[in-house]
Structure formats: C-alpha cells, structure tokens
Amino acid sequence: MATQYQQDDDSVVVIIGSGAGGGTLGNELAQKGIDVVILEAGSRIEFEDFINDEWDAFAQLSWLDNRTTGGGWRITKDFPNLPAWIVKAVGGTTIHWAGASLRFHEHEFKALTTYGKIDGANLLDWPITLADLEPYYAKAEDKMGVTRTNDIAGLPGNNNFKVFKAGADKLGYKECHTGRMAINSAERDGRNACQQTGFCFQGCKWGAKWSTLYTEIPKGEETGKLEVRPNSHVVKIEHDVSGKVTGVVYADKDGNLHEQKARVVCVAGNSIESPRLLLNSASTMFPDGLANSSGQVGKNYMRHTTGSVYGVFEKPVHMYRGTTMAGIITDEARHDPSRGFAGGYELETLSLGLPFMAAFLDPGGWGRTFASAMDSYDHMAGMWIVGEDMPQEQNAIKLHAELKDQYGMPIPDVWFTDHANDEAMRNHAYKQGMALYEAVGATRTFPTPPYPSTHNLGTNRMSEKAEDGVVNKWGQTHDIKNLFVSDGSQFTTGAAVNPTLTIVALAIRQADYIAQEMAAGNI
Amino acid sequence: MTTVYQQPGLSRRELLKRGAIGAALIIAGRAVISPDRAWGLEATSLKPDTVATLIRMARDTYPHDRLPDRFYAIAIKGHDTKSAEDEAYKALIEDGVADLDKRAGSVGYRGLGWEEERVAILRDIQDSKFFQTVRGDLVVSLYNQKEVWPFFGYEGEAFSKGGYIERGFDDIEWL
Ligand SMILES: Cc1cc2nc3c(=O)[nH]c(=O)nc-3n(C[C@H](O)[C@H](O)[C@H](O)COP(=O)(O)OP(=O)(O)OC[C@H]3O[C@@H](n4cnc5c(N)ncnc54)[C@H](O)[C@@H]3O)c2cc1C
Ligand code: SF4
Numbered sequence: 001m002a003t004q005y006q007q008d009d010d011s012v013v014v015i016i017g018s019g020a021g022g023g024t025l026g027n028e029l030a031q032k033g034i035d036v037v038i039l040e041a042g043s044r045i046e047f048e049d050f051i052n053d054e055w056d057a058f059a060q061l062s063w064l065d066n067r068t069t070g071g072g073w074r075i076t077k078d079f080p081n082l083p084a085w086i087v088k089a090v091g092g093t094t095i096h097w098a099g100a101s102l103r104f105h106e107h108e109f110k111a112l113t114t115y116g117k118i119d120g121a122n123l124l125d126w127p128i129t130l131a132d133l134e135p136y137y138a139k140a141e142d143k144m145g146v147t148r149t150n151d152i153a154g155l156p157g158n159n160n161f162k163v164f165k166a167g168a169d170k171l172g173y174k175e176c177h178t179g180r181m182a183i184n185s186a187e188r189d190g191r192n193a194c195q196q197t198g199f200c201f202q203g204c205k206w207g208a209k210w211s212t213l214y215t216e217i218p219k220g221e222e223t224g225k226l227e228v229r230p231n232s233h234v235v236k237i238e239h240d241v242s243g244k245v246t247g248v249v250y251a252d253k254d255g256n257l258h259e260q261k262a263r264v265v266c267v268a269g270n271s272i273e274s275p276r277l278l279l280n281s282a283s284t285m286f287p288d289g290l291a292n293s294s295g296q297v298g299k300n301y302m303r304h305t306t307g308s309v310y311g312v313f314e315k316p317v318h319m320y321r322g323t324t325m326a327g328i329i330t331d332e333a334r335h336d337p338s339r340g341f342a343g344g345y346e347l348e349t350l351s352l353g354l355p356f357m358a359a360f361l362d363p364g365g366w367g368r369t370f371a372s373a374m375d376s377y378d379h380m381a382g383m384w385i386v387g388e389d390m391p392q393e394q395n396a397i398k399l400h401a402e403l404k405d406q407y408g409m410p411i412p413d414v415w416f417t418d419h420a421n422d423e424a425m426r427n428h429a430y431k432q433g434m435a436l437y438e439a440v441g442a443t444r445t446f447p448t449p450p451y452p453s454t455h456n457l458g459t460n461r462m463s464e465k466a467e468d469g470v471v472n473k474w475g476q477t478h479d480i481k482n483l484f485v486s487d488g489s490q491f492t493t494g495a496a497v498n499p500t501l502t503i504v505a506l507a508i509r510q511a512d513y514i515a516q517e518m519a520a521g522n523i
Numbered sequence: 524m525t526t527v528y529q530q531p532g533l534s535r536r537e538l539l540k541r542g543a544i545g546a547a548l549i550i551a552g553r554a555v556i557s558p559d560r561a562w563g564l565e566a567t568s569l570k571p572d573t574v575a576t577l578i579r580m581a582r583d584t585y586p587h588d589r590l591p592d593r594f595y596a597i598a599i600k601g602h603d604t605k606s607a608e609d610e611a612y613k614a615l616i617e618d619g620v621a622d623l624d625k626r627a628g629s630v631g632y633r634g635l636g637w638e639e640e641r642v643a644i645l646r647d648i649q650d651s652k653f654f655q656t657v658r659g660d661l662v663v664s665l666y667n668q669k670e671v672w673p674f675f676g677y678e679g680e681a682f683s684k685g686g687y688i689e690r691g692f693d694d695i696e697w698l
Pocket of ligand 1: 016017018019020021022039040041042085086087088089090091092093094096097098099100101102201232233234235268269270271273274277325453454455456486487488489498499500501503
C-alpha cells in the first residue's frame with residue numbers, strides 16, 4: 001500500500017496534475033525525501049488496459065469536460081467543444097504523446113531579441129538560456145531514454161518514414177532521421193523495446209514509450225514519499241491573509257468536496273486547466289485570480305503552428321504500421337526571415353488510423369473528393385508540421401460567463417486566431433510537404449488543417465519582470481512565493497520543437513529549487 | 524515480400540452482389556430489404572421509406588463503390604434508435620428526409636437516377652442541422668465499423684498480434 005497523507009497535513013507539497021510536468025516533479029521531490037501529494041482529476045488506468053482502437057481509447061482517456069471555443073481558428077466550426085485533445089488520467093497527456101523529444105535551439109529562448117518586435121505578437125525573451133537548461137535536458141533525456149542521446153540507438157524506420165526520407169533526399173534536405181524519441185529502441189529501465197504496434201497516441205500497451213504513469217509515478221511511490229490521489233479534481237486554491245497559499249479544495253469521484261492542506265502548491269494541469277484554476281481561485285484579496293497582478297494569466301495561449309500533409313501513392317504504404325511519429329526533418333527549423341516569416345518549423349512523420357483519418361482529414365468534408373481520398377488510405381503517407389507560433393494577448397483561456405462545470409465552476413472558453421506569421425509559416429510548410437511527396441511520385445496531396453490542440457502552451461508565462469508574466473525563472477509565481485506552475489503553461493514562447501522534453505527538464509530544475517527553498521525555510 | 528493484409532472474402536456470390544449496388548431497396552411492411560435479399564433492416568420508429576432514403580443519402584455523402592449497402596444501413600441505424608426515444612430528433616430526421624424528397628420533385632430523392640442530381644440537393648442543404656447531424660454521425664458510424672476496415676486496407680488492433688515488428692512495418696518495396 002502506497003503512502004497516504006492526511007488532508008490536514010500542511011507539511012506536504014501538493015501538485016495538481018500528474019502529466020509530464022506534475023508527474024516528473026512529484027517523483028523528483030519524492031527522491032529528495034520531500035512529502036508529496038499529487039491530486040489528479042482522472043482515474044488510474046494501467047498500460048495493460050489501454051485499447052488499440054482510436055475512438056474507444058479517446059473515450060477512455062480524453063479530457064471531455066465541457067469547453068467552448070472562440071476566435072478565428074477553424075476548430076470553432078469543426079470541433080467547437082474540443083479545443084484540445086489531451087488526457088484526463090494518471091500520467092496526463094504523456095499517455096497520448098508520440099515521444100518526440102527535442103531541445104530548444106539557443107535563439108528560441110530569445111525570441112524577442114532574435115525576431116525583433118512583430119506587430120500583434122506579445123513576444124518576450126525567456127528569463128533563462130539554453131546553457132541554464134542544458135544540464136537538465138541531459139537529465140531528462142537520460143530519464144526518458146531518448147533515442148540518439150546517451151548512446152541509445154535510433155528507432156528503425158517504418159514505411160511512412162521510408163517515403164518521408166526518400167522525399168527529403170529528393171528535396172535536398174540534410175537533416176532527416178527517425179527522430180529523438182522517448183521510445184525504447186531496446187529494453188531499458190525495466191521497459192520493453194518498441195514492437196512497432198502503431199498505437200502510440202492511444203497509450204503504449206508495451207510500456208516502450210515513456211509516460212509518467214509507469215516511470216516517474218511508481219518510482220516516486222517506491223520512496224514512500226509520494227501519494228497519487230486519482231479522481232481528485234481541484235476546483236480552488238486557498239490562501240491566508242498574508243497571501244500565502246494554504247491548500248486546495250478538490251472534488252472526489254462522487255463530487256464531494258475536500259480540502260487538502262499544503263506547504264507548497266504546484267499547478268500542473270496543462271495550459272487550459274492551470275490558468276482556469278488560478279482564475280477560478282479569485283478572492284477578495286486577489287480579485288483577478290491568483291498570481292495575476294500582471295493580468296497575463298490565461299493570455300498568450302500557444303498551440304504551435306501545425307497542420308498535416310498526406311500524400312497518395314500508386315503503390316501501398318501502410319503508414320499506420322509502426323511508430324506514429326518516428327521521423328523528422330529539421331532543416332526548416334532555423335530562423336530565416338527570407339522565407340517570409342519569423343521562426344522555424346519541423347516536419348515529422350505522422351499517421352492516423354482509418355477512423356481518425358475520416359474525422360480529421362478534412363473536417364466537415366464529404367462527397368466523392370473526400371471518399372476517394374479515404375479509398376486510398378493504405379496508399380497514403382503522412383507528416384505533421386510543428387512550428388513556432390506567435391504569442392498573442394487575445395489568444396487566451398477565459399472563464400465562460402454563464403456555463404459551469406459539474407462542480408459549479410465556470411468552464412474554460414478557449415480563444416485562438418492565427419497570427420499572420422503563423423499563416424505564412426504554415427503555407428510554406430504545406431508547400432514543402434506537398435513538394436516532398438510529389439518528388440516521390442504522389443498522385444495527390446492534402447494540406448490538412450490543424451487538429452484540436454495537442455500542444456498547449458504559454459498561459460502562465462515565465463518572465464524576468466513581474467509585470468510581463470506570471471512566473472519567474474523557476475516557475476514560481478511572481479506574486480505568491482509558495483505557489484508554482486510546473487507544466488507547459490510556463491512557456492514564454494513555444495519554439496519549433498515538441499514541448500515535453502522541455503517541460504520535463506523544467507520540472508527537474510524546479511524540484512531542485514523547491515527543495516533548496518524549503519530547506520532554507522523560504523517557503 | 525509485401526505483407527498482404529486480410530482481404531474481405533470475395534467469393535463469386537460476393538462479386539455478383541456487388542453488381543446489385545445502387546439497385547432499389549425493397550420496402551416490405553416496416554422492413555427495408557436489400558435487392559438481393561442478403562439483409563434487411565427493421566424500422567422501429569422512423570418510416571421505412573425514411574430509412575431507405577437515409578441509406579441512399581449515406582452512400583451519396585461518403586460514396587465508396589466497393590462497400591456493400593449493408594454497411595451504410597448499419598451506419599444510419601442509430602437515427603432510428605434515437606428517434607424512438609426523442610420526438611424532436613425524430614422530427615428533425617423525418618422533416619429533413621421529407622425536404623429531400625420535396626426538392627427532388629415527383630420522383631423523390633431515391634428516384635433521382637444520377638448521383639450528381641442527388642448530391643446537388645445535398646449541397647444546397649449542407650449547412651442545415653439535418654445534414655450536419657446525419658453527416659457528423661456518419662463519419663464515425665461508417666468508418667468506425669471494424670468490418671469496413673479491410674476494404675480500406677486498415678488492419679486495426681495490433682497488440683495481440685505482437686505489433687508489426689515481424690509483420691511488415693518496413694516492408695515497402697517500391698521506393
Ligand atoms: C496525440 C498527442 C501527441 C503528442 N506528441 C508529442 C510528442 O511527440 N512530443 C512532445 O514533446 N509532446 C507531444 N505531445 C504533447 C505532450 O503530451 C504535452 O505537451 C504534455 O504532456 C503536457 O504536459 P503537462 O504537464 O503540461 O500536461 P498534461 O500531461 O496534460 O498533464 C496534466 C494533468 O493534469 C490533470 N488536471 C488538469 N486539471 C486538473 C485539476 N483541476 N485537478 C486535478 N488534476 C487536473 C489532467 O487530468 C492531466 O492528467 C502530444 C500530445 C498529444 C495529445
Ligand atoms: S509503436 Fe512502439 S511506442 Fe508506439 S505504441 Fe507501439 S510499441 Fe509503443
């Protein structure tokens with residue numbers, strides 16, 4: 001039986017959410033002997049119980065609490081109540097994720113300095129540099145078993161990768177390989193090697209892909225210093241008259257409310273729920289929500305400039321066989337304004353199963369154009385674009401004025417509109433992706449619009465100065481010393497890379513800081 | 524060698540059946556029956572004519588010429604089930620189909636011989652709640668039938684077969 005802490009134990013660190021940020025932080029703190037309670041809204045589903053079926057897995061794992069959307073993105077029309085495709089379960093979105101694990105480029109920590117002021121964009125430099133994060137990137141890569149680091153071999157290329165690589169060669173791209181993936185290419189850390197099952201997005205039933213669910217969390221629990229409490233949905237963070245946070249109120253699976261006291265509270269509910277919780281915790285002392293003296297809580301919502309390209313070939317590809325995303329081209333990741341936009345993007349292999357292809361290839365599409373594309377499903381290859389998008393103040397998580405969730409709290413209303421820079425980048429990437437497949441003989445290509453957001457970033461951003469953002473360089477809120485943000489919402493800017501390695505590196509670094517500040521009696 | 528995925532059984536009978544695609548559905552009592560009498564669908568709350576039109580409309584929306592009608596019949600069955608419990612829903616479907624027939628003139632929607640003629644009607648109503656409801660449901664209820672996956676060359680569940688590591692994850696030969 002794992003350790004259990006009392007609800008009135010005010011010596012514990014409470015972490016809200018058990019995903020990439022929260023799960024990692026919980027283990028790191030527990031390894032240092034600090035008592036930790038992770039409150040997780042979802043239930044605990046072990047990897048044997050994952051389902052190799054897209055819609056069944058979606059129903060099993062996804063965050064399906066009501067959300068609304070607004071702004072100019074096409075999601076408002078096609079998926080008005082599904083702005084993001086993320087997980088509600090122990091392990092968070094590290095159950096869904098594909099495993100691509102890339103470091104930021106140096107200049108991406110200095111977006112404002114490198115790109116200069118861009119109209120309509122709320123750009124800012126990070127208060128940390130690549131050099132600050134490098135030691136933590138190294139720890140994260142080792143922890144997660146990232147291929148092509150620590151002498152870990154790359155994954156073998158599947159059919160989808162082979163088409164991608166052939167096209168990359170034809171276009172003269174130099175940097176194309178099977179990626180830096182937090183997926184075991186051989187047994188490591190007590191976990192299996194990848195069996196090329198092709199259901200990475202539905203949860204890896206082999207445990208070959210890193211997820212906090214079966215790495216960080218059980219390791220933390222083994223120390224006897226970590227309790228993970230599933231089906232515990234935090235609705236409010238409490239504070240005392242001095243303005244320090246004292247605990248959180250959460251609903252259990254029957255909807256009954258409890259209070260868990262805390263010495264330190266770390267918010268890691270992903271970039272929609274984290275700012276929502278801070279806003280919903282408004283009080284007479286903090287009428288605009290907790291840690292919101294800057295007014296930036298919920299603002300600058302980023303989701304990467306994404307989109308997909310699928311190509312149809314005369315002969316079969318069977319792209320769905322094998323790893324979902326083990327293939328990358330990094331040539332376009334550089335900052336090169338001559339292309340007509342600031343920042344860069346990566347191209348990564350991607351496949352969807354037939355049911356999701358139907359839903360996402362051209363949402364709302366029908367008729368022969370659509371059906372004939374589906375007829376070519378097994379002759380398709382696919383890739384995904386992941387580029388840096390511009391932080392914009394009006395892209396935001398707001399509290400809905402009328403609608404409430406099952407606990408009576410306002411639901412999040414997610415606003416997003418592309419910046420002109422985002423559009424220029426996406427169009428460039430579409431053109432390159434289509435050219436790549438045409439170079440290998442594609443008879444038809446599809447520039448597919450972005451899916452509901454899988455990368456959600458920036459809504460509690462890190463800043464040097466308190467007036468520019470929500471947290472400092474340690475993820476500690478500028479306003480409240482014992483309140484931290486520990487997930488992707490800390491991102492000042494998004495960079496042209498998948499975010500999770502950076503979320504994990506920041507969590508490892510934050511654990512050092514929290515331990516040090518607790519030991520010094522500062523928090 | 525290219526690993527061949529499971530093909531749906533294409534017996535002589537099956538091939539003959541394919542010839543029947545597009546032929547008129549038979550209505551007998553409350554049942555909608557395929558022309559070759561291979562399957563029938565009982566309408567429980569919607570009019571059988573409505574069910575037959577929904578099947579036609581489903582194929583016009585996602586036309587896969589190699590897919591037998593029964594998959595479209597299975598895909599639209601949910602509207603009949605839901606209509607039994609929800610009067611407003613039933614009205615949405617019945618009125619929507621009646622409108623299709625009206626727009627088609629004296630022969631009715633199913634009586635229009637060319638797909639283009641029927642699709643032109645669907646294009647006119649594609650933003651309506653009726654069309655969006657039927658299409659939104661169909662994109663899942665059709666493509667999420669495991670039995671249709673082999674027609675598209677999708678193999679579905681793979682864990683129990685040991686993934687594709689020994690079953691063709693990198694078997695592409697034509698590059
Ligand atoms: C399909 C898919 C593929 C992806 N592929 C990649 C990839 O290849 N590489 C990459 O870097 N990233 C990838 N990502 C993104 C990556 O998964 C996320 O960026 C990452 O998991 C975010 O970490 P997080 O800690 O911010 O949030 P999450 O991992 O989402 O964790 C948040 C947790 O908090 C819980 N929670 C929320 N609110 C509350 C509350 N009020 N009370 C209690 N608990 C709460 C949630 O249930 C959840 O478990 C992918 C994502 C998806 C969906
Ligand atoms: S392809 Fe590999 S990583 Fe993905 S689900 Fe299968 S075994 Fe896991």
